[in-house]
Amino acid sequence: MSAVLTRYETTWPNVEAVAQAHIGEGPLWLRNLRSRGLRVFQELGIPTPKVEEWKYTPLRDIAERKWELAEPGPAWFEPALPSFVEGAVRIVLVNGRFDANLSDFPRLPGLTVSPIREALTDDANPVSAVLGTIARIEKHPFGALATALFEDGVYVHLATGSVIESLIEIVHVTSGEGGVCAPRVLIVAEKDSVAKIVEVYVTDGAADSLTLPVTEVIVERGANLEHVRVQDEATTNAHIALWETRQAEGSEYRSYNVAFGGRLARTDQGIDLQGEHCITRLDGVVAATGNQLIDNHTRLDHALPNCNSFEIYKQVIDDEATVVFNGQIFVHAHAQKTDAKQTNQALLMSPKATINSKPQLEIFADDVKCTHGATVGQLEDLPLFYMRQRGIPQEMAESLLVYAFAAEVLELISVDEVKRDLEARLDRKLGTEPLR
Amino acid sequence: MLEIRNLHARVEEKEILRGIDLTVRPGEVHAIMGPNGSGKSTLANVLAGREDYEVTDGTIQLEGEDLLEMEPDARAHAGVFLAFQYPVEIPGVSNVYFLRSALNAIRKARGEEEMDSMKFMAYIREKIKLLGLKDELLQRSVNEGFSGGEKKRNEIFQMAVLEPRLCVLDETDSGLDIDALQTVAHGVNSLRSADRGFVVVTHYQRLLNFIVPDYVHVMVDGRLVKSGGKELALELEEKGYGWIEAEVAAQA
Ligand SMILES: Nc1ncnc2c1ncn2[C@@H]1O[C@H](COP(=O)(O)OP(=O)(O)OP(=O)(O)O)[C@@H](O)[C@H]1O
Ligand SMILES: [Mg+2]
Numbered sequence: 001m002s003a004v005l006t007r008y009e010t011t012w013p014n015v016e017a018v019a020q021a022h023i024g025e026g027p028l029w030l031r032n033l034r035s036r037g038l039r040v041f042q043e044l045g046i047p048t049p050k051v052e053e054w055k056y057t058p059l060r061d062i063a064e065r066k067w068e069l070a071e072p073g074p075a076w077f078e079p080a081l082p083s084f085v086e087g088a089v090r091i092v093l094v095n096g097r098f099d100a101n102l103s104d105f106p107r108l109p110g111l112t113v114s115p116i117r118e119a120l121t122d123d124a125n126p127v128s129a130v131l132g133t134i135a136r137i138e139k140h141p142f143g144a145l146a147t148a149l150f151e152d153g154v155y156v157h158l159a160t161g162s163v164i165e166s167l168i169e170i171v172h173v174t175s176g177e178g179g180v181c182a183p184r185v186l187i188v189a190e191k192d193s194v195a196k197i198v199e200v201y202v203t204d205g206a207a208d209s210l211t212l213p214v215t216e217v218i219v220e221r222g223a224n225l226e227h228v229r230v231q232d233e234a235t236t237n238a239h240i241a242l243w244e245t246r247q248a249e250g251s252e253y254r255s256y257n258v259a260f261g262g263r264l265a266r267t268d269q270g271i272d273l274q275g276e277h278c279i280t281r282l283d284g285v286v287a288a289t290g291n292q293l294i295d296n297h298t299r300l301d302h303a304l305p306n307c308n309s310f311e312i313y314k315q316v317i318d319d320e321a322t323v324v325f326n327g328q329i330f331v332h333a334h335a336q337k338t339d340a341k342q343t344n345q346a347l348l349m350s351p352k353a354t355i356n357s358k359p360q361l362e363i364f365a366d367d368v369k370c371t372h373g374a375t376v377g378q379l380e381d382l383p384l385f386y387m388r389q390r391g392i393p394q395e396m397a398e399s400l401l402v403y404a405f406a407a408e409v410l411e412l413i414s415v416d417e418v419k420r421d422l423e424a425r426l427d428r429k430l431g432t433e434p435l436r
Numbered sequence: 437m438l439e440i441r442n443l444h445a446r447v448e449e450k451e452i453l454r455g456i457d458l459t460v461r462p463g464e465v466h467a468i469m470g471p472n473g474s475g476k477s478t479l480a481n482v483l484a485g486r487e488d489y490e491v492t493d494g495t496i497q498l499e500g501e502d503l504l505e506m507e508p509d510a511r512a513h514a515g516v517f518l519a520f521q522y523p524v525e526i527p528g529v530s531n532v533y534f535l536r537s538a539l540n541a542i543r544k545a546r547g548e549e550e551m552d553s554m555k556f557m558a559y560i561r562e563k564i565k566l567l568g569l570k571d572e573l574l575q576r577s578v579n580e581g582f583s584g585g586e587k588k589r590n591e592i593f594q595m596a597v598l599e600p601r602l603c604v605l606d607e608t609d610s611g612l613d614i615d616a617l618q619t620v621a622h623g624v625n626s627l628r629s630a631d632r633g634f635v636v637v638t639h640y641q642r643l644l645n646f647i648v649p650d651y652v653h654v655m656v657d658g659r660l661v662k663s664g665g666k667e668l669a670l671e672l673e674e675k676g677y678g679w680i681e682a683e684v685a686a687q688a
Contacts, residue, residue, distance in 0.1 A: 381488075382524050383524050385487070386520070386523075387526070387538070388485075388512070389485075389508050389512055389516075389517075389518055389520075390517075390534070390538035390541075390598065391512035391538045391541040391545070391598065392534075392537055392538050392541050393509050393541060394509065400526075400529050400534070400537065401528075403528070404526065404528025404529045405528065407528050408528070
């Protein structure tokens, strides 16, 4: 009898050596955090498809490659990095390192933005108290490795009651070949604060690296946060992210996971509802073309009563691309009056496009409203013919229908500039004529 | 302007059009009547280039150009417009946006300048009034949740905006109340001009009181078996199709 192979028998000596060296540096909390990361990574290894959670994420070529820790990236970029709104609070991280020259943030009352590396020398500071407490790295080898490797990142803090009118833009650039980078984001929205954040991941040209982001978000009592995450890296790059949020009583967190890039891209998004009367959105817009594999795993944990969550995934798949959606919703026995709605829809644009979707509802309370639905479809002939009969060329008609499909989510994004940017990205992505 | 010669078409192995000949000159209105299932909508859809129908024989020329060689959008650029018997719903695409895209695509194909949103709104204002369309319908998704009558008005509104050369109306009158019928007929009449041709498919003589045709043709079993002036419609209204079918059978 042969043992089931659950991990690839490879190591990443150069990367692990860096992590090993890290463990001996810095204050105790940091040494503990990083060594926890390295230990988990070494225990789990790189999972094969035999591991249920990683069944559809082919990692062999990533496992077998000899990665290095990414070098610091360039100091300027051509073409210019994405930007959404004039006068936004702008934070740029290059290969996971905070770039003060490319960043630009006015002092706003209630808002603190600081490089995480500044906190790594202190024994006790606000970052040290929470960093690594939200992300569940124990099941996520890449989040674990990133936790062992990170050297910098950005800490965004919203003081109690502060209302930040400006959009907060966090731009992550991955540059170079064969490098692993671990961009780290920590967002703490204190009681009753309000803000809108867009995080965007891009590459410097056709980068061929491995981006391993870990984003942790704390939404305290009554806080209200909109968080758009845009992953639009080159299709030469790999991207495996861990994104986790904890919500307290009466808070609202609207999150949008936009995934267009990467040759292999996987995002695990988890939200823990640890207070009553929370409102949560975790929506997604996915567009995959060529040979891309884009995999999104979402986990929503209703621990307490009277929370409402909404999840809509819209996935457009063309050519020979594959999209994976796995949506877990746990409703604990105590979480009565939970209202959780999940929908995931795929639009297949070619006969070789693939979707694997798996809703996973585990409900232990009896007085709840939980629904889920999944559909897979193609562009319909009749609307296409109708549009063409009115003179709209085939390509444009398709683009309109695809946009209409994605619009249910895109229209929810409240910052117009972000919405329009995403529409344009979707058009570019699908090679259709811009027409809006 | 439109020359149909010996047109045969089939759908899924079934021959539906079995030799149609029809000439429409600029300025003319041709009504086509005939029993259910005789092939009227098939003819309309073949003119518009719907791919479900396979043309097995014959020719269609518009202004001397071979229509059968053209894609549906190219036909629209050349001036063909089909008001659908069953207008299609397109959730998520606003009516006004859809129509502006269509108009601009046509203008672009003709080498004319595209219209921006402001100019477009000014341009359509009169036409909205003409068709008595509620403003609110413009912002809604194309035909989604429209009543039967609203859908038909919307078709003629689109026609008025796009100003085609050849207008094909497939049962635009069915499902309309009496007032709406007059509004729609008025909309159509306002588009009548010396350089525009109409093919109007209908079951009811009533429409032809408002849109007075130059010719009435009767389609039976995929052929135009009888043609006449507008009085033929009155005769059909009175006597039904039985006598024509009998005539055809007798000739065979
Ligand atoms: N896609 C299709 N598949 C199979 N049969 C079809 C299809 N489209 C049309 N037909 C058949 O072709 C014949 C002619 O249909 P058509 O719609 O042209 O008739 P019509 O004259 O417009 O009828 P009505 O007055 O009821 O609208 C019918 O028997 C119909 O069932
Ligand atoms: Mg019909």
